[in-house]
Amino acid sequence: MFSTLLRKAAPVAVLGLLAFTAAPPPPYKTKLYLIGDSTMAQKVRQTFPETGWGMPLGTFFDTTVVVDNRAQNGRSTRTFLAENRWQPVVDALQPGDYVFIQFGHNDEAQNYPDRYTSPEDYRKNLIKFVTETRSRKGLPVLLTPVTRRKFDKAGKIQETHVLYSATTVAVAKEYKVPLVDLDRLSRELLQQFGAENSKYLFLQLEPGDHPNYPFGRNDNTHFSEMGARKMAQLVVNGLKAQHIALAEEHLAKPLPKNAVATPSNANAQPTTP
Amino acid sequence: MLSRFLSTTAALSLLALLAFRPAAPAKIKVYLIGDSTLSIKEVKAYPETGWGMPFAAFFDETVTVDNRAQNGRSTKSFIAENRWQPVLSELHEGDYVFIQFGHNDEVPTKRSYTPEVDFTANLKRFVSETRSHKGLPVLLTPVARRKFDDAGKIEETHATYAELVRAVARDTNTPLIDLDRSSQALLQQFGVENSKLLFNHLAPGEHPNYPDGREDNTHFNELGARRMAELVLADMRALKLGLIDHLRQGAVKKTVDPQAR
Numbered sequence: 184m185f186s187t188l189l190r191k192a193a194p195v196a197v198l199g200l201l202a203f204t205a206a207p208p209p210p211y212k213t214k215l216y217l218i219g220d221s222t223m224a225q226k227v228r229q230t231f232p233e234t235g236w237g238m239p240l241g242t243f244f245d246t247t248v249v250v251d252n253r254a255q256n257g258r259s260t261r262t263f264l265a266e267n268r269w270q271p272v273v274d275a276l277q278p279g280d281y282v283f284i285q286f287g288h289n290d291e292a293q294n295y296p297d298r299y300t301s302p303e304d305y306r307k308n309l310i311k312f313v314t315e316t317r318s319r320k321g322l323p324v325l326l327t328p329v330t331r332r333k334f335d336k337a338g339k340i341q342e343t344h345v346l347y348s349a350t351t352v353a354v355a356k357e358y359k360v361p362l363v364d365l366d367r368l369s370r371e372l373l374q375q376f377g378a379e380n381s382k383y384l385f386l387q388l389e390p391g392d393h394p395n396y397p398f399g400r401n402d403n404t405h406f407s408e409m410g411a412r413k414m415a416q417l418v419v420n421g422l423k424a425q426h427i428a429l430a431e432e433h434l435a436k437p438l439p440k441n442a443v444a445t446p447s448n449a450n451a452q453p454t455t456p
Numbered sequence: 457m458l459s460r461f462l463s464t465t466a467a468l469s470l471l472a473l474l475a476f477r478p479a480a481p482a483k484i485k486v487y488l489i490g491d492s493t494l495s496i497k498e499v500k501a502y503p504e505t506g507w508g509m510p511f512a513a514f515f516d517e518t519v520t521v522d523n524r525a526q527n528g529r530s531t532k533s534f535i536a537e538n539r540w541q542p543v544l545s546e547l548h549e550g551d552y553v554f555i556q557f558g559h560n561d562e563v564p565t566k567r568s569y570t571p572e573v574d575f576t577a578n579l580k581r582f583v584s585e586t587r588s589h590k591g592l593p594v595l596l597t598p599v600a601r602r603k604f605d606d607a608g609k610i611e612e613t614h615a616t617y618a619e620l621v622r623a624v625a626r627d628t629n630t631p632l633i634d635l636d637r638s639s640q641a642l643l644q645q646f647g648v649e650n651s652k653l654l655f656n657h658l659a660p661g662e663h664p665n666y667p668d669g670r671e672d673n674t675h676f677n678e679l680g681a682r683r684m685a686e687l688v689l690a691d692m693r694a695l696k697l698g699l700i701d702h703l704r705q706g707a708v709k710k711t712v713d714p715q716a717r
Contacts, residue, residue: 228513229704231510232510232513232678239502239503241499242499242502242503242663243664383653383679391690392686393513393514393686394514394515394689394704394705394706395513395704395706396706397705398706400712401712402712407678407679407682408505408510408678409503409653409677409678412663412678416662416663419664420661434664435500435664435665436664437500437664437665437666437667438500438501438665441501441666441670442667442668443668444660444668444669444670444671
């Protein structure tokens with residue numbers, strides 16, 4: 184009985200397989216690899232609403248682009264390499280694929296020897312990511328580390344990555360790599376929000392707000408959903424400003440009903456039918 | 457050769473299936489029925505977010521949130537499109553049904569318009585039919601729109617229909633989450649300007665899904681949706697719903713690691 188069932192099922196399975204092989208191969212989708220740290224990484228449900236800026240990034244592009252977020256919590260350029268997280272990206276790279284490189288938070292952490300990377304090594308590692316991406320005809324993009332939320336008493340945003348951002352900028356210049364100065368752009372955004380309102384961009388929760396954080400949270404490094412989206416938006420607009428094809432030709436197309444501005448009297452009416 | 461390979465493969469996949477089948481503990485389902493303010497959004501609408509989306513992240517693995525809310529639906533059109541009956545036929549004892557309508561019921565110019573008497577009757581129907589299947593209904597007043605008067609005071613946008621929900625809850629002894637009231641209080645706390653941070657407000661060029669920008673005072677962004685879900689959670693705790701025994705037990709440490717973890 185059991186084996187009869189299997190033998191009957193087998194031809195059906197073959198037909199299913201044939202149906203798939205007969206179809207033309209789907210058009211190649213440009214891959215956008217993200218390598219970096221927790222500010223960018225995909226988060227698990229247990230830490231929601233913490234959100235890495237790589238998570239909403241995909242919503243900015245049309246269906247010809249696939250974001251492959253390889254960023255990992257707590258990694259520096261050194262540990263990312265040591266754990267063999269880079270070579271698989273190189274091996275998978277196809278001509279025209281992008282690699283977005285954003286490290287620094289953990290490289291610069293001198294009090295975390297297991298992560299720390301000297302500025303010299305940080306520089307070397309960035310150069311390795313760039314040259315190996317290019318050797319596969321991939322397109323590297325360097326990003327300075329996104330800022331932390333740190334204001335002085337006068338409400339002015341403070342730089343939190345001086346040396347490692349400068350190193351990133353220098354590598355980009357020397358190797359003529361498109362650069363998104365996310366450190367600067369995000370500081371400008373935080374300044375615009377101000378000391379108080381910028382809390383909404385970060386993982387800031389009162390005790391009891393969210394079951395994942397029974398003690399609340401006062402995190403000035405990791406983002407909320409909205410903060411992550413705003414950072415992704417800075418990245419996309421930073422690329423657009425440099426006329427990078429990805430951000431000019433492959434942006435998401437709006438639904439017809441969203442393609443035009445809402446009328447100003449839309450105040451108290453639902454706008455989604 | 458080929459057919460032997462296939463038989464082996466089939467046998468293996470059958471084994472794999474069997475291995476997964478047993479030991480599934482009885483899960484509690486939480487059905488959400490309602491409109492666009494809580495529904496799941498497609499990627500094309502992002503960052504618009506329904507509050508049912510972050511709501512699902514509150515619970516441990518014994519609970520499944522099944523968000524059946526639909527953009528633009530009133531109690532009338534939800535029933536007419538046969539969206540209620542399927543929930544009912546799947547309901548098991550101890551499942552919850554969260555009911556939040558009003559936005560599309562209360563607008564006389566909309567096709568979805570539901571006169572007050574019918575709105576009340578439909579809510580009562582949701583409640584009684586849920587109970588007849590040994591499910592647990594929870595009524596919610598419609599979440600507030602962002603509307604302030606010139607003095608910066610939040611204005612009621614659902615006065616009549618929210619009151620009808622409260623009345624049904626009283627008459628039927630159903631747990632009530634007065635989301636209209638609590639969300640108005642939250643919006644008042646944020647104030648005229650800052651409350652925009654809770655809604656789908658976008659400047660032109662902010663997101664390609666809305667190239668000319670957006671000024672939506674009904675639908676939430678991610679932050680607003682989560683804050684509304686948090687209001688619902690706070691009321692669930694106040695009501696001591698059995699469901700709160702199934703919240704995630706946050707394992708996140710008390711202290712914040714300043715490093716990018």
